[in-house]
Amino acid sequence: MGRIIGIDLGTTNSGISFMDGEEPKIIPNDRGNRITPSVVAFTEKGEILIGEAAKNQAVINAEGTILSVKRYMGSDHIFNLKQHGVYSPEEISSFILKKLKKDAETFLGEEVTDAVITVPAYFKENQRKATREAGRLAGLNVKRIINEPTAAALAYAYSIKGKANILVYDLGGGTFDVTYLSKENNRFTVQSSRGKSNLGGIDFDNLLLGKVLDNFSKECGIDISTDKILMQQLRDQVERAKIELTSRENALIALPFITASNKPLHLQFEITRREFEVLIEEFIGSTVELSLAAIKDAGAKPENVETLILSGGSSRIPLVRSMLSSAFKLEPEKKINPEEVVALGAAIQASMLTGEVNDIVLTDITPFSLGVEIEGGKFVKILQANTRVPARKSRVFTTISDNQRSVEINILQGESENASENTSLGRFLLSGIRDGKRGEPRIEVIFSIDADGILRVKARDIDTKVEQKITINSAFREYDEISFKEKISIKNRVTSLVNRVSALSEKFDGFLDRSFKKEIGETIRIATKAIVNENVKELSKCLIVLETLIGELNSLCYDEEAGEYEQA
Ligand SMILES: Nc1ncnc2c1ncn2[C@@H]1O[C@H](COP(=O)(O)OP(=O)(O)OP(=O)(O)O)[C@@H](O)[C@H]1O
Ligand SMILES: [Mg+2]
Structure with missing residues (x-):
C-alpha cells in the first residue's frame, strides 16, 4: 500500500x-x-x-x-x-x-x-x-x-x-x-x-461580538449588524482581541471611521480578561x-x-x-x-x-446503548454503551399477535428503559413474516458497527429468510445533533426571510409609512443579532414576526407584484 x-x-x-x-x-x-x-x-x-x-x-x-x-x-x-x-x-x-x-x-x-x-x-x-x-x-x-x-x-x-x-x-x-x-x-x-x-471558539467570538454591538448601539444609536463588510471586519477584530486575552490582561477592539450617519464615528471597545471570562464561564x-x-x-x-x-x-x-x-x-x-x-x-x-x-x-467505543423498541413502549438494548467497536450482536424477537405479517423495527439510542425517552435513529418495516401464532415466528435483529462508527441494522425472519436492512446514523454520538440541525435550519430560514424583507421593503419603499419602516428596521436588527448569536429562542420569535411582515408587505404591494408571497 x-x-x-x-x-x-x-x-x-x-x-x-x-x-x-x-x-x-x-x-x-x-x-x-x-x-x-x-x-x-x-x-x-x-x-x-x-x-x-x-x-x-x-x-x-x-x-x-x-x-x-x-x-x-x-x-x-x-x-x-x-x-x-x-x-x-x-x-x-x-x-x-x-x-x-x-x-x-x-x-x-x-x-x-x-x-x-x-x-x-x-x-x-x-x-x-x-x-x-x-x-x-x-x-x-x-x-x-x-x-x-x-x-x-x-x-x-x-x-x-x-x-x-x-x-x-x-x-x-x-x-x-x-x-x-x-x-x-x-x-x-x-x-x-x-x-x-x-x-x-466561534461561539465565544459571537458572545463578544454581541456585547460590542450592543454597546455601540447604546452609545451611538446606530446598528451596524446589517453591514456585512463592517461585520466581517468586526469579527476579525473580535477574534484577534479574544486571542490577545489569552496572553494579556486586556484588549482593544477598534473600527475607525464608520460612516453610517453624516458624521464619521469610531467604534472602540475595551475588554479585560476577567470580563471576557465572565462571558464564557x-x-x-x-x-x-x-x-x-x-x-x-x-x-x-x-x-x-x-x-x-x-x-x-x-x-x-x-x-x-x-x-x-x-x-x-x-x-x-x-x-x-x-x-x-x-x-x-x-x-x-x-x-x-x-x-x-x-x-x-x-x-x-460507542458511548451509547443501542437497541430496539418492543411491546409496551419498552427499550431493549442490543449493544451496550461503551461497547468496543467494531462490534456485532443480535437478538431474536417474535410477534405479538396471531398471523402478524410484519413488524416495525424502531432503532433507538439511549439508556432509558422507556423507548420514548431515547433517541430514535430510524425505523423500518420487516414484512413477509410467515403466518403463525403469536410468539411463534423468530425474527433476528442484528446490530453491527464498523470501525468508522457506522451502524447497520438487519432484521430477518429466520424461517422465511425474508430480510430488511438499514444503515443509520452514526452510533458514536447523538447529543444535541437535533438541536444543532434545527438551529442551522432555523438560522437559514430567518436569514432568507431577512433578505426577503429587505428586498421587498427596498422595492416598495415609496408605499411604506415611517412607522412601518421603523418596525421593519427594528425587526431586521433583532433578527440579525439572533442570527449572529445563533439564539434559537430569538430566532423562532423572529421567524413569526418576519413571516407576518412579509405577509403585510405583500398585501400592501400586491398590485405591484402579484404572487410574491408564494416565493418567500
Ligand atoms: N491563543 C488562543 N486563545 C484563544 N482562542 C484561540 C487561540 N488560538 C486559537 N484560538 C481559537 O481556536 C479556534 C481554532 O481552533 P482549531 O484550529 O483547533 O479549531 P478547528 O480544528 O478548526 O475546529 P474543530 O476542531 O472544532 O472543528 C478559533 O476559534 C480560534 O479563535
Ligand atoms: Mg480541530
Whole structure:
C-alpha cells in the first residue's frame, strides 16, 4: 500500500501530516504555515481561493466567502454564491481537501491519493458520509474516518512508554469533544466519550461580538449588524482581541471611521480578561462537567486521570486551563501543540493501516446503548454503551399477535428503559413474516458497527429468510445533533426571510409609512443579532414576526407584484 496522509479537517483550520519513518510530522502548506484556514472564497473575477488567501480577503468579500463549512456537513444546506453557482457543504469542503492534497503532493514530491480524515467523535453517519464524499470529490481515497480526540490521544500516547489513563479535552473553533482512554503498552482503549456540537471558539467570538454591538448601539444609536463588510471586519477584530486575552490582561477592539450617519464615528471597545471570562464561564463550565461525566461513564474517578491532553486552539484560553486543573488537580501536558496533535494522530492511524506501524492496537467505543423498541413502549438494548467497536450482536424477537405479517423495527439510542425517552435513529418495516401464532415466528435483529462508527441494522425472519436492512446514523454520538440541525435550519430560514424583507421593503419603499419602516428596521436588527448569536429562542420569535411582515408587505404591494408571497 502506498503512502496515506493524515488530515485534520477542522471548522476553522485544517492540518495535514505524514509518517516520516517512525515519526509523525506536519506538512506545511504552500505558504510554509503548519495549519491552513478552512476558508473558501469566490472572487469577482471568478477565482476560487482557499486557505490564507481566502481568509485575508474575507473582509472585502463577505458575500463570496465561506467560513466554518464543517458546521453544515451532512445537512442539506446550500451555499448560494449567486453568479458563481450553488454548492453543497461536501463540495465546499472538497475545495479545502483538494488544496491540502496539493500542498502535501508538493511537499512530498509525489502523488497523494489516500488519506485518513478526522471528524468530531459526535459526528453522525450522515456527517461521516459527507466527509467521505468531500474526500472523494477532492480525488482522495478516504481509507478511514477517525475520531479527533482518539487521534489526539494516539499522537500523545505514541510518544510515551508504559501505562497511562488519559483525558483528551478538545475545544476547537466549532466543536467540543472529550474522551477518556487508557493505554497499556501499545494497547489504546477508548473508555468513554462525550461532546457537544456547536460549542467552540466561534461561539465565544459571537458572545463578544454581541456585547460590542450592543454597546455601540447604546452609545451611538446606530446598528451596524446589517453591514456585512463592517461585520466581517468586526469579527476579525473580535477574534484577534479574544486571542490577545489569552496572553494579556486586556484588549482593544477598534473600527475607525464608520460612516453610517453624516458624521464619521469610531467604534472602540475595551475588554479585560476577567470580563471576557465572565462571558464564557458558563460554556467552559459545561465542558468541565461533560469531562467529569465522561470519566464517570468509564466507571472511573477524576483522580484516576494521569494525563490531561488539551487540543484545539480554544483550549489555550487560560480559564479553560484553570478550571480543568482545579477539577482534576492536574496540569495539562505541556509538550503538545493543541493545533497539531489531531493531524499527527491521523498520520499514525494511517501508518497503522499501511502496516508501517503494526504494534499498536486501538479500540474505540460507542458511548451509547443501542437497541430496539418492543411491546409496551419498552427499550431493549442490543449493544451496550461503551461497547468496543467494531462490534456485532443480535437478538431474536417474535410477534405479538396471531398471523402478524410484519413488524416495525424502531432503532433507538439511549439508556432509558422507556423507548420514548431515547433517541430514535430510524425505523423500518420487516414484512413477509410467515403466518403463525403469536410468539411463534423468530425474527433476528442484528446490530453491527464498523470501525468508522457506522451502524447497520438487519432484521430477518429466520424461517422465511425474508430480510430488511438499514444503515443509520452514526452510533458514536447523538447529543444535541437535533438541536444543532434545527438551529442551522432555523438560522437559514430567518436569514432568507431577512433578505426577503429587505428586498421587498427596498422595492416598495415609496408605499411604506415611517412607522412601518421603523418596525421593519427594528425587526431586521433583532433578527440579525439572533442570527449572529445563533439564539434559537430569538430566532423562532423572529421567524413569526418576519413571516407576518412579509405577509403585510405583500398585501400592501400586491398590485405591484402579484404572487410574491408564494416565493418567500
Ligand atoms: N491563543 C488562543 N486563545 C484563544 N482562542 C484561540 C487561540 N488560538 C486559537 N484560538 C481559537 O481556536 C479556534 C481554532 O481552533 P482549531 O484550529 O483547533 O479549531 P478547528 O480544528 O478548526 O475546529 P474543530 O476542531 O472544532 O472543528 C478559533 O476559534 C480560534 O479563535
Ligand atoms: Mg480541530
